[in-house]
Amino acid sequence: YGMKERGREEFVKSELGSLNPVNWTVSDVVSYFTSAGFPEQALAFRTQEIDGKSLLLMQRNDVLTGLSIRLGPALKIYERHVKVLQRTHFEEDD
Amino acid sequence: YGMKERGREEFVKSELGSLNPVNWTVSDVVSYFTSAGFPEQALAFRTQEIDGKSLLLMQRNDVLTGLSIRLGPALKIYERHVKVLQRTHFEEDD
Amino acid sequence: YGMKERGREEFVKSELGSLNPVNWTVSDVVSYFTSAGFPEQALAFRTQEIDGKSLLLMQRNDVLTGLSIRLGPALKIYERHVKVLQRTHFEEDD
Amino acid sequence: YGMKERGREEFVKSELGSLNPVNWTVSDVVSYFTSAGFPEQALAFRTQEIDGKSLLLMQRNDVLTGLSIRLGPALKIYERHVKVLQRTHFEEDD
Amino acid sequence: YGMKERGREEFVKSELGSLNPVNWTVSDVVSYFTSAGFPEQALAFRTQEIDGKSLLLMQRNDVLTGLSIRLGPALKIYERHVKVLQRTHFEEDD
Numbered sequence: 001y002g003m004k005e006r007g008r009e010e011f012v013k014s015e016l017g018s019l020n021p022v023n024w025t026v027s028d029v030v031s032y033f034t035s036a037g038f039p040e041q042a043l044a045f046r047t048q049e050i051d052g053k054s055l056l057l058m059q060r061n062d063v064l065t066g067l068s069i070r071l072g073p074a075l076k077i078y079e080r081h082v083k084v085l086q087r088t089h090f091e092e093d094d
Numbered sequence: 095y096g097m098k099e100r101g102r103e104e105f106v107k108s109e110l111g112s113l114n115p116v117n118w119t120v121s122d123v124v125s126y127f128t129s130a131g132f133p134e135q136a137l138a139f140r141t142q143e144i145d146g147k148s149l150l151l152m153q154r155n156d157v158l159t160g161l162s163i164r165l166g167p168a169l170k171i172y173e174r175h176v177k178v179l180q181r182t183h184f185e186e187d188d
Numbered sequence: 189y190g191m192k193e194r195g196r197e198e199f200v201k202s203e204l205g206s207l208n209p210v211n212w213t214v215s216d217v218v219s220y221f222t223s224a225g226f227p228e229q230a231l232a233f234r235t236q237e238i239d240g241k242s243l244l245l246m247q248r249n250d251v252l253t254g255l256s257i258r259l260g261p262a263l264k265i266y267e268r269h270v271k272v273l274q275r276t277h278f279e280e281d282d
Numbered sequence: 283y284g285m286k287e288r289g290r291e292e293f294v295k296s297e298l299g300s301l302n303p304v305n306w307t308v309s310d311v312v313s314y315f316t317s318a319g320f321p322e323q324a325l326a327f328r329t330q331e332i333d334g335k336s337l338l339l340m341q342r343n344d345v346l347t348g349l350s351i352r353l354g355p356a357l358k359i360y361e362r363h364v365k366v367l368q369r370t371h372f373e374e375d376d
Numbered sequence: 377y378g379m380k381e382r383g384r385e386e387f388v389k390s391e392l393g394s395l396n397p398v399n400w401t402v403s404d405v406v407s408y409f410t411s412a413g414f415p416e417q418a419l420a421f422r423t424q425e426i427d428g429k430s431l432l433l434m435q436r437n438d439v440l441t442g443l444s445i446r447l448g449p450a451l452k453i454y455e456r457h458v459k460v461l462q463r464t465h466f467e468e469d470d
Contacts, residue, residue, distance in 0.1 A: 049352045054354040057357040065160075066347075072142050072143035072148040073148075075156070079151055158250065164235070164236045165254040167242075252438065259434075260402070267433055308448070329446070332451075336447070339451040339455055
């Protein structure tokens with residue numbers, strides 16, 4: 001059952017992998033935030049030309065003040081999405 | 095009297111619990127700051143769409159510069175309310 | 189002469205105490221900065237509704253960017269007044 | 283073949299050396315970012331009068347907020363270019 | 377020759393001393409930056425009412441964002457002048 005375990009682990013990894021934004025275009029970023037429940041804020045990512053690689057470089061303050069979006073959604077976008085996507089990406093790198 | 099003590103402690107906890115903003119809607123946040131003596135500033139929380147979950151994520155600088163409210167009230171809102179609500183919330187988590 | 193010494197020390201303390209802004213109204217804050225040689229900047233404290241309690245919460249950056257006053261006077265107001273009043277206040281608390 | 287190795291290393295060093303921006307004029311900076319794929323953003327370096335010496339003094343926040351360029355390209359310009367050019371420059375100094 | 381050495385050291389100190397801005401008026405500050413090759417930026421020091429004492433209190437970010445001058449010159453003004461004048465001043469204090 002060791003292999004079964006490993007199989008499941010790899011499946012989880014590849015699932016998470018599909019959320020690794022490193023190769024996302026700007027449109028992929030917009031789609032992601034639209035599906036995540038932030039259709040209005042998603043447009044700001046297009047305006048600021050943020051693709052997956054740029055998304056991985058964003059810090060808290062960039063999301064809060066660099067996108068010109070309302071503070072409430074910005075706080076959630078950073079905490080629940082940008083931070084989580086970055087963590088997933090950097091864990092995969094290990 | 096040990097049980098009496100514990101009873102009182104639990105009462106205090108549940109009272110504080112009622113101030114745990116994790117499930118507050120944006121309107122609850124607005125009501126809270128209105129009752130707290132900041133009716134004008136309370137509206138800024140609606141404008142910025144800040145519900146309880148976002149409130150728990152706010153830092154000092156977000157309150158001071160992200161709400162476009164006057165500096166004097168902003169300093170008190172952060173120090174006496176946002177900080178206190180966050181402390182209560184995170185203590186309950188322990 | 190030990191008592192004499194203590195008497196003088198208490199006098200100094202109460203003199204400094206009169207500069208403890210904890211109970212100052214917004215008008216007291218305005219008067220203070222007017223007398224201190226900053227009549228123009230004093231008005232910004234009224235605009236931003238800063239009373240004594242808010243004054244004690246101000247950080248360097250709040251004075252420099254939150255009052256919309258010129259940088260030169262702002263630097264002196266923070267260094268020679270806000271910082272000094274805060275130090276006096278917190279020393280008295282000990 | 284020890285010398286061959288050293289020769290190659292020196293070649294690499296001098297190649298990188300040609301990317302040492304310490305003596306670049308503002309126009310050199312503009313050309314660099316144009317060739318690097320950021321023709322639009324390159325103009326902001328001219329507007330802000332940034333020559334090689336100023337480029338070596340830029341921090342992350344200066345690139346993100348001081349150039350008035352879009353956030354996505356700004357993040358890449360800092361991470362892939364400004365930071366790399368500075369590292370090259372300061373390594374050569376050792 | 378020990379005395380000769382000491383004499384030279386004192387001369388250097390007093391020369392540097394003449395660059396100690398603690399007693400400079402706003403006009404002295406403006407003259408300094410004009411002679412230093414920044415005539416346009418020098419005017420911003422007048423607009424912001426920065427005399428020698430304020431100059432000694434300026435931090436990097438104050439020069440870069442508080443004077444409303446272009447980023448390139450601002451970076452050099454801070455690094456080559458403000459920082460250096462402050463270091464000279466505080467070394468003399470020792």
